[in-house]
Amino acid sequence: MVTDNGGGKADLVLDVRPILAGGQEPFDAIMQGVAALEEGQDLVVIAPFEPVPLEGVLSGQGFTYQVTQYSPDHFSVTFHRD
Numbered sequence: 683m684v685t686d687n688g689g690g691k692a693d694l695v696l697d698v699r700p701i702l703a704g705g706q707e708p709f710d711a712i713m714q715g716v717a718a719l720e721e722g723q724d725l726v727v728i729a730p731f732e733p734v735p736l737e738g739v740l741s742g743q744g745f746t747y748q749v750t751q752y753s754p755d756h757f758s759v760t761f762h763r764d
Contacts (some may be wrong), residue, residue: 697728725761
């Protein structure tokens with residue numbers, strides 16, 4: 683899924699809730715998304731919890747992030763690389 687980030691590039695949105703609900707680990711899908719990002723494109727991860735370990739991994743790769751909590755089990759984390 684893609685959404686406009688206001689900077690002319692569409693965000694890459696990954697809703698990992700179905701993957702987690704199916705008992706799977708979404709890390710590989712997320713990292714494939716990171717690899718597919720174009721310059722100026724943000725990655726938005728939607729999850730049922732704040733993905734703190736992922737925030738650490740992607741921070742180490744030069745990303746900043748912003749967390750939005752919509753409900754106790756609905757988080758959106760936007761990762762941006764300058």
